[in-house]
Amino acid sequence: MKHRAVRRRSVVLGIGATAGVAAVGGIALNAQASDTGSGSSSSDTLVFDKDAYTELTTTVTDTEGTEHSVTYHFWKAITYVAKPVDEKYQSLVVSVPVEIDGKTIDASNAPILFANSIGGYMPSSVADATGIGAGGMSGGGAPSGAPSASTATAPNANGNGNTNATGGATASNQLLALAAGYVVIEPGARGRTLKNSSGAYYGTAPTVIVDLKAAVRYIRSNKGRIPGDTDRIVSAGTSAGGAVSALLGASGDSELYDKDLKALGAADASDAIFATGAWCPITDLEHADGAYEWNWGTNELSTGKQVDQTVSKELRAQFAEYQASLKLKGLGRFGTLTARNYDAYLLKQYMEPSATAYLAALSASDRATYLAENTFITWSGGRATFSWADFLTHVGARKKSVPAFDAFDLSAGENNEFGAGTTESRHFTAYGAKNDSTGLSSKRVASDIPEKLNQMNPMYHLERKNPSRSKHWWIRLGTKDTDTSHVISANIAAAANGLGDDVDHLYYWDQGHGANTDPGDFITWIAKVTGHKKR
Numbered sequence: 001m002k003h004r005a006v007r008r009r010s011v012v013l014g015i016g017a018t019a020g021v022a023a024v025g026g027i028a029l030n031a032q033a034s035d036t037g038s039g040s041s042s043s044d045t046l047v048f049d050k051d052a053y054t055e056l057t058t059t060v061t062d063t064e065g066t067e068h069s070v071t072y073h074f075w076k077a078i079t080y081v082a083k084p085v086d087e088k089y090q091s092l093v094v095s096v097p098v099e100i101d102g103k104t105i106d107a108s109n110a111p112i113l114f115a116n117s118i119g120g121y122m123p124s125s126v127a128d129a130t131g132i133g134a135g136g137m138s139g140g141g142a143p144s145g146a147p148s149a150s151t152a153t154a155p156n157a158n159g160n161g162n163t164n165a166t167g168g169a170t171a172s173n174q175l176l177a178l179a180a181g182y183v184v185i186e187p188g189a190r191g192r193t194l195k196n197s198s199g200a201y202y203g204t205a206p207t208v209i210v211d212l213k214a215a216v217r218y219i220r221s222n223k224g225r226i227p228g229d230t231d232r233i234v235s236a237g238t239s240a241g242g243a244v245s246a247l248l249g250a251s252g253d254s255e256l257y258d259k260d261l262k263a264l265g266a267a268d269a270s271d272a273i274f275a276t277g278a279w280c281p282i283t284d285l286e287h288a289d290g291a292y293e294w295n296w297g298t299n300e301l302s303t304g305k306q307v308d309q310t311v312s313k314e315l316r317a318q319f320a321e322y323q324a325s326l327k328l329k330g331l332g333r334f335g336t337l338t339a340r341n342y343d344a345y346l347l348k349q350y351m352e353p354s355a356t357a358y359l360a361a362l363s364a365s366d367r368a369t370y371l372a373e374n375t376f377i378t379w380s381g382g383r384a385t386f387s388w389a390d391f392l393t394h395v396g397a398r399k400k401s402v403p404a405f406d407a408f409d410l411s412a413g414e415n416n417e418f419g420a421g422t423t424e425s426r427h428f429t430a431y432g433a434k435n436d437s438t439g440l441s442s443k444r445v446a447s448d449i450p451e452k453l454n455q456m457n458p459m460y461h462l463e464r465k466n467p468s469r470s471k472h473w474w475i476r477l478g479t480k481d482t483d484t485s486h487v488i489s490a491n492i493a494a495a496a497n498g499l500g501d502d503v504d505h506l507y508y509w510d511q512g513h514g515a516n517t518d519p520g521d522f523i524t525w526i527a528k529v530t531g532h533k534k535r
Contacts, residue, residue, distance in 0.1 A: 045082045046267045048222040049075075055098075056131055060179040063520035068179045071099040073227075077127045080187070080218035082265025085202055086194065088127045090264075092187040092215050095132040096227040097178050105181050111530040112219065112228040113177040113184045114273065116212065118241035121417045123191030123203055132178055133171030135186050172519045173236050173277070180523050182532075183228030187215040189244075192417045199422045206455035208240075209247050210260040213271040216248070221267035232530040235470075236277035236522075238514050239483070243283035243458075246492055249276030249470030250458035257455065275472035275529050277522060280513050282484045284491065285414055286429055286453045289403040290319030291485035294339060296398040299482070307402040311435075315403060318431065323487075326463070328494040331503070337494060343388040346486055350507045351391055354479055355384035358509035391479075399482040399513075406432030418452060428453060462495040472502045472529040474522055478511030502529060 053073040060068050077091040084090040097105045117136045118124045126135035174184045189211035190203035216233060223230040237245035251257070252272030261271075282288070293315040300306055320339035328337045330345045337345055359367050360382060371379055376390035386394075401407075405414040406429045415425035426446060427433035433445050454460045461469060473496045477489045486507070493505040504525060508515045516522075526532070 045265075046080070046218055046221060048078070048218075048225045050225050050227075053094075053096075058131065058175075060175045062176060062179060068101055069099075070097055070179050072097045072132070072178060074131055076129065077188075078218075080215045080267075084264065086190060089123050089125050089188045089190045089194075089203070090211055090214070091125075091127055092185055092218070093126045093129045093132075093135065094226065095174070095178055095184040095186075097181055097183075100179065100181060107181055107183050107227050109229045110182045110227075111232045111234055111274075111526050111532050112230065113174065113182050113526065114216065114219070114233050114235045115174050115177075115184060115186050116189065116235070116237040116241045116245065117186065118189060118191070118208060118237060118244060119239050120413050121192045121205075121208060121240045123189070123194055124241075125188040126186050127188065129186070132184055132186070133174045135188060172516060173522060176519055176523045177526070180527070182523075182526065183226075185215075185219060185228075187212055189215075192413065192419065201419045201421070201424065204419045205417050205452045206257065206260065209244050209251070209455060210257055210264070212244055212248055213251075213257055214261055214264055214266040216271040216273060217261070217267040217269045220271070221269035229530070231274065232532070233273040234275040234277060234472075234526050234530070235273050236279075237281075238279040238516070240282055242278035242281035243456075245276055246278040246281045246283060246458040246473075246475075247456065247461075249273055249278075249473065250461040250466060250492075251455075252466065252468035252470065254461060254466060254468075256451075270468070272468040273470050275474070275526070276470040277474040278489070278492070279476045279516055280478065280481050280484060281458075281475070281489055281492065284457055284459050284488055285405055285417075286457065287319065287322045288405045288414075288485065288488065289429065289431070290315045290317075290322060291487045292400065292404040293402060294319045294342070295485040295487060296392070296395075296400075296482055297402075299392055299395065299398040301401065302397040302399075307398075311402050315431070319487075323491075326459075326491065326495070328491060329498055330494055331497050331505070337491075342487055342490075346490065347386075347388055347391070350486070350490070350505075351479060352384055352386070354507045354509040355386070356382070359384055395480050395482065397482070403429075403432060408432060408435050408437040410436075410438055417456075418449060420446070420448065458492060459495060462492070462499065465499055469496075469499075470501070473504065474525055475503070475505040476508065476516065476518075478508045478513060478515040480510055481513045481515075483513040 053075050055071065056074050057071045060070055062068060073096045075094040077093055079087050079091045081090055096107050099105060116124060124136060129135045174186065177184050190207045192204050194203035195201055219226055219233065220230045235245040235248050253270055293312045297312040297316055323337060323339050329335065330337050331349055334345050355377060359379060362370060371377060376386050376394060378385045405412050406427055407415055410425040418426045418428040420426065427436060428445060428449050430445060434443050436443060475489050475493050477486065493503050497503045508517045511517060
């Protein structure tokens with residue numbers, strides 16, 4: 001039996017629209033995880049009910065300012081494993097366009113955008129979602145201060161306005177994908193802060209990637225039942241969500257997760273995806289402290305104070321050793337990337353082209369004004385050039401102290417991500433453990449940490465040339481993003497490119513963490529790499 005109720009919502013995408021912009025509109029539906037009664041077998045429980053949808057209508061304004069009326073079928077929270085630990089997080093929602101601007105749409109073979117709303121490795125839930133784009137961290141919904149449909153800033157007339165200038169998860173990709181005729185599936189996942197009644201943490205590493213893999217397996221096991229081309233799944237995520245999106249792409253069908261997936265009663269199917277979209281991924285955590293210090297070690301904190309330079313230099317030395325071991329070749333025939341030449345590489349491959357594109361898009365008067373305010377840039381022949389030292393000065397304060405990720409006092413979110421049992425936070429690097437300042441009796445990382453690090457690091461799988469990895473990569477980062485190091489995403493891009501994968505990687509000039517200034521281009525890219533014809 002079909003459950004239909006038509007509701008209308010207007011969603012505007014443009015400069016300043018942030019996470020949860022589609023979570024408004026007053027749709028009164030009760031979303032809850034499907035019943036997985038104890039008597040159900042995995043095969044019975046994990047069958048997609050193609051008739052259990054609600055029909056909704058929304059208005060999406062694209063990046064060129066054009067409004068589109070989209071009618072779509074919406075499946076509220078569906079539990080994607082047979083033995084869930086917490087259905088509130090281990091569920092997904094499905095949105096399928098059926099009519100766009102009065103034209104009937106057949107999305108049965110359309111690409112599937114698999115868009116997570118994970119941030120900070122925190123829990124993400126779609127259990128209360130009442131429409132597309134309404135999921136989010138710690139139960140979902142629009143964050144404090146998020147604009148509603150009626151108050152959101154008008155879209156950039158030139159298209160591709162920054163829809164996520166303040167960081168965090170964004171609904172722009174989902175909404176634009178729906179208006180393009182794609183199927184959109186949004187998964188929830190457990191996160192690091194979840195505790196059971198006994199005080200034991202049940203959402204720490206590698207839980208987040210295991211849950212996302214289980215969700216992909218659910219989708220692929222329902223080929224022919226769930227709308228969309230299950231062989232053309234494209235993941236998307238920002239920050240920690242970008243990290244697990246990249247990890248999902250790199251680790252397809254890896255045996256490292258089989259035990260955990262079996263324990264959840266995940267579907268017996270592939271968890272490989274076709275393409276990966278990752279914005280400012282915070283990943284490669286065991287080497288992230290060294291990479292951060294290599295990048296931002298000499299930049300002051302917002303207080304005007306320098307971090308401990310002895311610690312910073314020791315971590316930089318560790319990064320140099322790690323980077324040399326990778327033997328990665330830079331894009332554009334740059335040669336082997338090392339700590340000695342990575343600054344020149346970032347300037348040539350990313351920073352200067354980013355500044356050039358930004359300045360070229362300005363009017364002559366606006367460009368002259370910007371250059372007068374930023375004299376470190378030489379503008380000649382339609383090209384921007386500058387030094388690495390001047391670039392670092394331009395960026396300004398670093399966001400994080402030292403170490404940035406494995407804090408000596410166990411205060412970083414990543415310390416919590418590697419918590420276990422009733423222990424909230426743990427060290428995950430030998431350097432962090434050796435310099436622990438909390439009074440721990442052991443100065444070594446726990447024996448289970450190395451395996452968890454492998455399970456959480458896309459570089460681990462790329463270094464091993466995983467044959468079931470994603471072969472298409474869309475990677476983005478703001479040039480002023482000091483939440484992470486610029487080399488993290490650049491290394492992922494270089495590793496994938498070295499394997500012959502299709503890599504589209506660039507940096508947004510003067511943008512910070514979470515920026516997404518070209519969402520329309522991402523939707524077009526999906527059509528290109530999947531071979532999907534324009535409607």
